[in-house]
Amino acid sequence: MDPVRLLMKQHREVEALFRKVEKTEDADERKALMGQIKQSLELHTLLEEEIFYPALRSLDSKKAEEMVLEAYEEHHVVKLVLAELPRVDPKDERFEAKMTVLKELIEHHVEEEEQDKGGLFKLAKKLGKDNLEALGDRMAAEAERRQGGRRAA
Ligand SMILES: [Fe+2]
Ligand SMILES: [Fe+2]
Numbered sequence: 001m002d003p004v005r006l007l008m009k010q011h012r013e014v015e016a017l018f019r020k021v022e023k024t025e026d027a028d029e030r031k032a033l034m035g036q037i038k039q040s041l042e043l044h045t046l047l048e049e050e051i052f053y054p055a056l057r058s059l060d061s062k063k064a065e066e067m068v069l070e071a072y073e074e075h076h077v078v079k080l081v082l083a084e085l086p087r088v089d090p091k092d093e094r095f096e097a098k099m100t101v102l103k104e105l106i107e108h109h110v111e112e113e114e115q116d117k118g119g120l121f122k123l124a125k126k127l128g129k130d131n132l133e134a135l136g137d138r139m140a141a142e143a144e145r146r147q148g149g150r151r152a153a
Pocket of ligand 2 (some may be wrong): 007011044048110
């Protein structure tokens, strides 16, 4: 499996969740969507941090190294916001502002991963087709394992 396709699909899924949360003022729906955003991003950042980014570091490229380190820091900021979500009141007047700030953080980060010129995903091509394929398979298996575990719980 192509790992970049898998990660980009997850990016689009999270964007769709943000579009949904922007459209509703219903507290229960907002809460459910926040939960989905949190779960989706937790899985996505885990796949990147534990499998995809370490592979990029193995390229031994200064540029990749710098970008990966920055990506970890951006994930860290996203996670600080995610950790707050279970305590966020969907009826609070700050709800929309909070969602907008989180969405913008993620948009910026996704841009750095996906951009055509020098994006992290472009750099990943240097790993070669076979390595990428194996990486994608590992990520898909890990995603399945985690999601399967969640469904069973
Ligand atoms: Fe990322
Ligand atoms: Fe990503």
